Amino acid sequence: MTPPPRYEVIGIQGIGEVRRGDDIAALIVEAAARQSTPVLAADLLVIGQKIVSKAEGRVVKLGDVTPSPIAIAMAPALGKEPPLVEVILRESRRVVRMAQGVIITETHHGWVCANAGVDQSNVDADTVALLPEDSDRSARQVRDRVRVLAGVDVRVIITDTFGRPWREGLTNIAIGVAGFAPLRSYLGERDPAGRPLQATILALADELAGAAEPVMGKLDRIPAAIVRGLTLSAAEEGSKPLVREPARDLFR
Amino acid sequence: MTPPPRYEVIGIQGIGEVRRGDDIAALIVEAAARQSTPVLAADLLVIGQKIVSKAEGRVVKLGDVTPSPIAIAMAPALGKEPPLVEVILRESRRVVRMAQGVIITETHHGWVCANAGVDQSNVDADTVALLPEDSDRSARQVRDRVRVLAGVDVRVIITDTFGRPWREGLTNIAIGVAGFAPLRSYLGERDPAGRPLQATILALADELAGAAEPVMGKLDRIPAAIVRGLTLSAAEEGSKPLVREPARDLFR
Numbered sequence: 288m289t290p291p292p293r294y295e296v297i298g299i300q301g302i303g304e305v306r307r308g309d310d311i312a313a314l315i316v317e318a319a320a321r322q323s324t325p326v327l328a329a330d331l332l333v334i335g336q337k338i339v340s341k342a343e344g345r346v347v348k349l350g351d352v353t354p355s356p357i358a359i360a361m362a363p364a365l366g367k368e369p370p371l372v373e374v375i376l377r378e379s380r381r382v383v384r385m386a387q388g389v390i391i392t393e394t395h396h397g398w399v400c401a402n403a404g405v406d407q408s409n410v411d412a413d414t415v416a417l418l419p420e421d422s423d424r425s426a427r428q429v430r431d432r433v434r435v436l437a438g439v440d441v442r443v444i445i446t447d448t449f450g451r452p453w454r455e456g457l458t459n460i461a462i463g464v465a466g467f468a469p470l471r472s473y474l475g476e477r478d479p480a481g482r483p484l485q486a487t488i489l490a491l492a493d494e495l496a497g498a499a500e501p502v503m504g505k506l507d508r509i510p511a512a513i514v515r516g517l518t519l520s521a522a523e524e525g526s527k528p529l530v531r532e533p534a535r536d537l538f539r
Numbered sequence: 540m541t542p543p544p545r546y547e548v549i550g551i552q553g554i555g556e557v558r559r560g561d562d563i564a565a566l567i568v569e570a571a572a573r574q575s576t577p578v579l580a581a582d583l584l585v586i587g588q589k590i591v592s593k594a595e596g597r598v599v600k601l602g603d604v605t606p607s608p609i610a611i612a613m614a615p616a617l618g619k620e621p622p623l624v625e626v627i628l629r630e631s632r633r634v635v636r637m638a639q640g641v642i643i644t645e646t647h648h649g650w651v652c653a654n655a656g657v658d659q660s661n662v663d664a665d666t667v668a669l670l671p672e673d674s675d676r677s678a679r680q681v682r683d684r685v686r687v688l689a690g691v692d693v694r695v696i697i698t699d700t701f702g703r704p705w706r707e708g709l710t711n712i713a714i715g716v717a718g719f720a721p722l723r724s725y726l727g728e729r730d731p732a733g734r735p736l737q738a739t740i741l742a743l744a745d746e747l748a749g750a751a752e753p754v755m756g757k758l759d760r761i762p763a764a765i766v767r768g769l770t771l772s773a774a775e776e777g778s779k780p781l782v783r784e785p786a787r788d789l790f791r
């Protein structure tokens with residue numbers, strides 16, 4: 288009997304507070320080694336967006352933001368301060384829904400999420416974190432640096448926590464990908480009865496981002512995880528295949 | 540240094556073709572033992588909906604279905620045979636969207652998904668599988684049977700593969716839960732700066748259903764997986780906390 292498919296998810300402790308200019312890859316490689324789970328070839332590193340944004344200086348002090356009249360007008364219905372609404376609108380190219388105190392927008396990257404991904408937790412008081420400017424680039428940079436620092440080729444996901452319609456609770460999804468194909472396609476494959484498979488394209492990168500979340504404590508400062516043991520299809524297409532084109536989207 | 544949080548995901552091979560009346564729990568316990576990864580106390584079993592539906596007889600021969608005039612009228616725009624449209628509509632209590640050849644409905648359980656979860660792959664030709672009538676009951680039954688058969692208390696997820704707006708690719712999500720709380724709440728918790736956490740409620744059961752998908756091959760007949768090593772909050776509330784109430788939903 289062939290051994291069963293299996294993989295492991297390991298949280299990386301001890302990364303500590305991240306500041307602008309920090310080398311995320313080095314912090315991860317060193318912290319993983321300290322806890323006796325060094326980064327190995329073919330590992331997938333899942334990294335929370337927050338530490339990437341901090342290292343890249345993608346944080347904004349709300350006191351420095353002058354809200355536009357539009358942000359001031361929208362703020363009461365959202366129950367948010369005008370400078371925060373201003374930052375959210377600047378990060379967006381379209382408002383998808385604004386109701387019940389919630390604003391869901393399409394970011395300049397094409398992601399649809401609440402508050403354009405602008406987040407107030409786990410950053411300094413009066414400061415908010417934006418999504419990385421280009422999370423695929425961030426993921427590639429980590430991958431390249433790990434190759435230099437540890438001599439191994441890894442795959443990388445930059446993850447954030449998004450909500451979704453119809454279901455309660457947030458899940459971690461992939462906003463940046465390096466080194467593997469984020470979608471796994473069964474197109475053209477057939478079931479044992481010879482019929483085309485119906486669930487044909489799986490969002491593997493989103494599933495693996497979600498798989499890392501249970502070991503990535505929001506309170507105990509575990510901003511990254513190793514996913515070890517899966518064979519992923521090599522690809523350099525980044526996360527863009529995960530963005531549904533507006534023309535194909537029934538809910539935008 | 541405390542050991543890092545970690546867990547493992549193991550596919551269960553050799554379950555074989557499932558027929559009406561089969562004892563899913565026994566098939567899983569026996570197959571896991573045969574591959575030398577016996578089911579252990581506190582394991583989470585993630586089980587694909589398809590084998591549950593087959594065991595419960597939730598399959599329909601399309602040749603036995605007389606389509607209503609409504610199903611006949613809707614069929615051309617959906618590119619589906621009228622009997623299949625009839626089955627989808629019978630499984631639904633509301634149509635959420637019908638466009639671009641896609642029909643998204645709210646099932647009698649409250650799940651919003653394409654085709655009311657009715658699936659044509661991996662069942663006999665001319666036959667479709669429906670979602671289990673009550674997947675929480677199905678999950679509880681597996682949990683109870685595993686306690687009898689293997690003498691261990693496990694947690695159970697019944698999973699299906701759903702699409703979502705805005706993002707390409709499907710992911711596995713939880714439609715039935717037994718033994719643990721499907722949502723993990725950080726409400727009332729604060730970040731190190733003392734600010735309330737923004738991403739406060741995580742859909743843990745959906746993330747773990749997704750975590751199991753990469754080892755649950757659609758082609759190589761691995762319809763279940765063990766998730767081992769996580770501490771989950773005991774609860775008997777089933778999957779219902781994952782259903783967003785229509786009044787709180789901006790996309791229904």
